[in-house]
Amino acid sequence: MTDDRGRSQENGPTGSRSSSEGDEWVKQLSGLCGPGAGLRHVDIPMAEIDSMFDSIFAPADEPAGNALSPHARNPIRLYGSNEDILDAYYIFIHPYFPILPAPVRLPVYSRPQPRRVSPVHLSNGLALAIAAILVLIPHPDENDAHRAEYVRVRRDFAHCFAKSALEAIESEYEPLRGCEDPSNPSAEGVRVFDREPFHPKVPPSIEGVIALSILSVYEYAQRGNMNEMLHRANQALALAMSLSLHETMDEDEFAEARRRTWWMTVCTPVAVSGMRLMATQYMTVCQGLAVSNTPPSFDLYDPWFVTPFPEGWKLLVEAQQAILESATFARDLDDTIKTQADPAWISPRMAALDSQIASLLLACREAPPVSQMAPSSGSPEYVASTTMRAFAEIKLHTARIKIHRLCAFQDLTNAPTSQTGGPDRPIPPPIDARAPSSPSDINLDPMPAPDVSVPSGVRGLRFPFAADVSSKICLHAALNTVTLLDNLPYPNPAHETARRAQTARLELPRTMPTLVCCAMQAGYALLMLCLKARGFQETEAGVDGLRAPSLAGFRSDVQQSLRLVVKLVGNYALAFEALQGIRDELAQAIDREFFK
Template sequence: MVEAFHDFAPARPIRKKFAKPPVKVACLPCRASRTRCGGQEPCSNCVSKGRKCSYLPSKRGGPRKKRQKASPSPEDSPDDAQYAVLPEFEEPAGMFSQIDVLSGPGAGLRHLDFSMSPMFQAYFPEGNSSSVQLDPMPSPLNTTQCFVRTYGSEPEILNAYYDFIHSYFPILPPRASPPCRDRPLQCPVSCSNSSAEPLMMYRPRSPLSLAIAAILALVPHPDDPEPSSPTSVLQRRTYAHTFAQLANSIIEAECDLELSSTDPGQALSSSRPLISRERLHARVPEDLETLLALLILSVYEYTQRGNLLKMRYRAGQALALALDKSLHADMEENEFSEARRRAWWMTYYCVIQGSIVSTTPPTIVVNDPQFTTPYPRFSSDAEGWYILIQAQQVLVSATQFIHDLNKCLSSQSGMHYMFERMHQLDSWTNSVLAQTDILPIASPDAGFGDQHETITAQSFRSISRIKLSSAQIKIHRFRAFSDIPLFIKRHCDLTAASPSSTIADLSNKSRMPASGINPVSCSCSNLNSFQRASSTEYMTPSDSSTSSDIHPYIPQYPQYPFASGFPYSSQHSTKICLRAALVISRMFENLPFPQPLPGNPQQQNQQRPQLPRTMPSFACCLMQSSYAMFMIFYKARVAKQFSPDSENENASDSTDRLVEELRQGLQRVIRALSNYSVAFEALDGMKDEIQGAFQTAFPASV
């Protein structure tokens, strides 16, 4: 009977869920009454019911990402189920992706050499070519005139070196004569044809004076009414590069052997060609000028051209000349001793710096016992040079530590050795930092150069603190930031396990290993091969660097099975990174500004525009500082959102104080880079990277 009924019953039509797809945005009355909206304005429902129809656009950019939530199983405890539906941290659009690029080698550098070789591209993360490529500035259409800082004699160039370069990069001994007034040539240059070789009223004779002139040409002329205009920037770039190319041509000519093309065998046994020109400095032999020029050009390639490859190449040329002259084992005492010592140790400094900024192994043995040349001396600080070289050695060792840590993580071996090495590096860094805090030992003042030497010695102390603080960030940043959810997802080839695969238990219950990992690549490290165990160690600082209070509660995120092996907790490493980042931002502001004697005595008491500092070969430390501050800012935001006592006024105030301190620190970093980028175009990219991330993190401060 039932079968017969089914045979004669009319077939039911297949009903579609929606004959017409639902609209993307419903009006507020329909959403409140859970009624399907037609999407018109006003919609048919509101018209038929005689009510006001209004829409509220979404405040979030684009469609919301769907979060996969697994329903808790009956075996799960109520606490586990509560954790499984914990709300995800709402990240401001693009914030973490802006932070992520700040820690890589060459981060933010703009590249003025338009053809980038494949070897050079290897130094930069994939997909980040826009941050290192600078389109050529268009040539001015109208014939205008502007001023470029050039000088009319060798003594004037040498005097300008002490005004603008020596305080940050003392390759020469102290002044041999009293300081003179700064008198750049006041001849305007024509800007109608930027492609032609610029007209020079005076052409320097020495490769060293040409290299110095290349740096000086980047500093705006005092009579230039618009130094930041595209026309002025283009002319400064053109003159500087012309000086640099002329210096390179003389260097190549002086390094050539006369018989190399006709009789190579005899050329190798013959003596070097004699240099017949007047010394630029009375206490510097002529044969050192080529080497010193290469050191300046190495910094020029990094800070102006943004070319890490050429930076290391110029430093390598200088090293070859220094070793050929046995400067690394010079124990003689004569009138040129100080010049030879500075030439050697600044060569050593530049070679190591090339390895630091490119994150590559050094080309020399850092503690080679053959390097026996005594350190130079400041009359006001006997230990200044020693401390700087020690800081450089610590920083390059910390850079190598990151490289080796990534290899151990990839191979899942050798972590015990890395833990011991982390502890040793941290102790070494603290030891040298303690030396920078000891008051310098000064000798009685004498001579013309002592005032500038005192300023230079103070700069060396600040630069040493900057480098040591950057080393601290490199040593501790993995431990400090690897517990951030988005760091796990995006920054180290790790993704957080879904709540269903790894359930956190606040009562220290057993936990299941993560599954369903979706690796996301990054240049930082390669950790996707690890299974992560959960941990209750995720702590976040919610106070300023002057306080040791740490917020007591953060949602429990899974961590690594080797996390307990680190000699420092995540909390401790975070506090070290915070303190180091703030120190870097303050030390850059402690560096002096150039203060040349004005050419016109009547202008001596007048307020003059702030001149740019020069020779920022350690600008990468600013990127490390900003990276650490942005990451800690992110942790503070997570802490504030997930804290169970977020209504507590004291906890909120402490987090706000930390965020304010980070904001001020980042503003100091931006000010320092803004000052440098007035002269050095490659660093303008660094400023733009940090400024963009700052505007996302602190939109109210823009």
């Protein structure tokens, strides 16, 4: 059967391909779940930064360059005050990254400026970090968000906001260096925070931690720089610990903010190593470790980490721990195969991890309704609580793929067990603009895990599951992941709806794409299952013709799910340039498997 381009819609028999070509294709598919697979490295030459900065931050009463310049003629999502930025945060960021407490007033509105205004009023590091994310979202007055010039202008503004945020953080926290107890509000260095807070329920002293956590996601999703992602996350963690956020038991008006900041920061980069930290800081560090496949350089279950969970966050943090433990299992399995060490530990540990994940999935499904925690349906906090419940399930399904994929695909050569890419996937070099030095006194930078491919002798390992059982587990986990990702809410800026309806009703991107690695794991598993099904289909064609139609139908159904993964990543890529590479690489892999 051929498509309208005249090429075969399915590959020919396996035997028509050389063994080396088949091995190369499996290895290419395995790279889809490597650290930073497909990320496009986006950078700006230093020579352009100064003039770009002057153009963007020119005072309102001074000319900002030619009125016909790209910055002047493109509608950019800028906001006129910190209050407007905070409202926009609750619409575009909070549903996917609820690091701030619930809004103190409802409803919240998105009020981007109708024309370009100078952002000189911005000096707060947290406001600037949020602005760096918001400006990447297409303006409601823009009809074609994909225009190269429009993409470049948004990139320029985001870079300048991020750079200014780092400078503001460095300036504000510099007096803390040398303080014996920076967490003590009476300490001399903390007097610099005697100013209006960005959020009435967030003490100014922890705003820098939140800003660095947001910038960690920016470095990954927009710049494609995993080194800087981890650097920002580790800065946030170091600063949080210097402020004793890991051991705060106070019950005051700022308690919720401290708890969210701690646990979110730790979990966003460490998601791969599995620890029991605090909520916000914990999430940022865990996610960075998960994305980059680097082991944690400190004890994730440190008994000194005693900050309580925010309400409803326990399952999310436990899911983050599970995905970290599954990545650790995969790395240890790689090492065992490479060194031919005693494999006796593999079977009991794999069975225990699978049982742990299954129990957590059951707990997710039996958890009380979100309405009991955030009763105001449709509010930013209600949407965020619902999304975090889905995030927990997605992470658990991804963890299950991690521990089962070698067992499931052991009959396909060169399938790696851990999130490692091939030698052609180096971690990008650090960017030119370095981070402020003050929050980084504690060195928590992890060492990258080595690249390891599974030798053919892996088939001699004893697993607690049959290959077909693990294959079915991977299939269900991948399909559940895709469904949950597809059901995540889109931003809903009510006051922009009418304006968008008058134009082309542009699709709005979801932000804070911390689950892209989960989407890629699902895509990898589905492609490998298609490869296995193709082998069965070609074998059975000459033996049992009755099975061929069902296998073809299976591949067709999986192909639709794979296209949905591309759509999901493509939505993120509307705002974040680095993710365009992930979208394109996955789409090319699908085309090769089904059409080449």
